[in-house]
Amino acid sequence: MKREVYNEMVKKALCYYEKAGIALTDEEKANIEVADFGLDDVENTGLELVVYINCDRYCAKEMVLLPHQTCPEHKHITVGSQEGKQETFRCRYGKVYLYTEGEAQEKPAITPPEGAYTVFHETVLLPGQQYTIMPGTKHWFSAGDEGAVISEFSTHSDDATDIFTDERIKRLPEIEEE
Amino acid sequence: MKREVYNEMVKKALCYYEKAGIALTDEEKANIEVADFGLDDVENTGLELVVYINCDRYCAKEMVLLPHQTCPEHKHITVGSQEGKQETFRCRYGKVYLYTEGEAQEKPAITPPEGAYTVFHETVLLPGQQYTIMPGTKHWFSAGDEGAVISEFSTHSDDATDIFTDERIKRLPEIEEE
Numbered sequence: 001m002k003r004e005v006y007n008e009m010v011k012k013a014l015c016y017y018e019k020a021g022i023a024l025t026d027e028e029k030a031n032i033e034v035a036d037f038g039l040d041d042v043e044n045t046g047l048e049l050v051v052y053i054n055c056d057r058y059c060a061k062e063m064v065l066l067p068h069q070t071c072p073e074h075k076h077i078t079v080g081s082q083e084g085k086q087e088t089f090r091c092r093y094g095k096v097y098l099y100t101e102g103e104a105q106e107k108p109a110i111t112p113p114e115g116a117y118t119v120f121h122e123t124v125l126l127p128g129q130q131y132t133i134m135p136g137t138k139h140w141f142s143a144g145d146e147g148a149v150i151s152e153f154s155t156h157s158d159d160a161t162d163i164f165t166d167e168r169i170k171r172l173p174e175i176e177e178e
Numbered sequence: 179m180k181r182e183v184y185n186e187m188v189k190k191a192l193c194y195y196e197k198a199g200i201a202l203t204d205e206e207k208a209n210i211e212v213a214d215f216g217l218d219d220v221e222n223t224g225l226e227l228v229v230y231i232n233c234d235r236y237c238a239k240e241m242v243l244l245p246h247q248t249c250p251e252h253k254h255i256t257v258g259s260q261e262g263k264q265e266t267f268r269c270r271y272g273k274v275y276l277y278t279e280g281e282a283q284e285k286p287a288i289t290p291p292e293g294a295y296t297v298f299h300e301t302v303l304l305p306g307q308q309y310t311i312m313p314g315t316k317h318w319f320s321a322g323d324e325g326a327v328i329s330e331f332s333t334h335s336d337d338a339t340d341i342f343t344d345e346r347i348k349r350l351p352e353i354e355e356e
Contacts, residue, residue: 022199052268053331055264057236057333058333088231126201128201128206
């Protein structure tokens with residue numbers, strides 16, 4: 001992702017944290033993470049986030065999905081004795097369209113961006129509503145027209161155990177300086 | 179605690195969740211927990227909370243301290259192979275005065291209510307600021323004039339492993355119906 005694109009996404013994300021009434025420190029604002037999952041199409045496949053705490057025992061972050069932005073399908077696997085990540089999404093602002101394994105929605109509200117999407121059990125989360133995703137469960141999520149801010153409460157977060165359905169995806173891409 | 183007192187504290191707490199811009203479902207609003215720690219002086223020694231998730235692996239809640247309300251001194255101990263609770267407090271609204279083990283503040287900003295208080299290392303948290311309390315560390319916290327809303331991200335929460343300095347304290351008192 002180009003630095004210019006990164007800066008633009010951060011600027012937009014900060015508006016959503018503000019709309020959601022979420023206070024961030026200056027240091028957090030200066031270090032917003034923008035994930036483009038290596039697809040270089042961050043407006044469609046991407047996510048902005050602030051990690052508050054990620055220790056061995058638990059993790060908490062707050063994520064922004066800009067309007068129509070999608071976090072692509074993945075699951076958190078168990079590796080050896082380390083049980084896969086369990087996570088609870090709580091909608092703070094906007095509307096979250098969450099897709100998980102289970103009976104597929106006949107006409108899903110969201111058409112995912114170009115990529116590999118195989119699960120279509122639809123749950124819509126409004127502010128104050130939440131949903132817990134158990135380890136090993138494929139999921140992806142997207143925002144509607146108004147964007148969304150989502151809290152994630154979970155076990156330790158470790159990108160290495162995220163398995164994406166789309167094999168092109170790599171997490172934590174570097175920002176390309178001009 | 180009398181039902182009338184409980185209802186009054188809930189009403190006040192709901193104002194603070196609203197001031198903090200925190201969306202709660204109707205079910206959550208109808209089930210706000212009010213802790214008076216068995217001292218029957220909830221305006222001084224007390225806490226209001228909503229537990230979002232408390233599973234084996236992690237816990238997340240959002241707590242209200244009304245102006246000058248104090249959560250009394252306690253620690254989370256290790257029992258057998260179960261390591262003590264670790265928790266991260268994040269101030270969402272108002273100002274949190276947190277006291278932990280360590281060098282005592284010469285003139286603490288807060289005078290604790292009647293009870294047993296032995297640690298006075300002072301940390302003040304403004305909105306967006308946070309602090310992590312390690313297992314076994316004594317701590318207590320209070321709000322200033324404007325009250326406070328605090329997120330707590332932690333390992334599993336289990337009142338049975340909370341050890342209060344004031345031996346009179348018991349957690350989870352029942353509401354007395356008239």
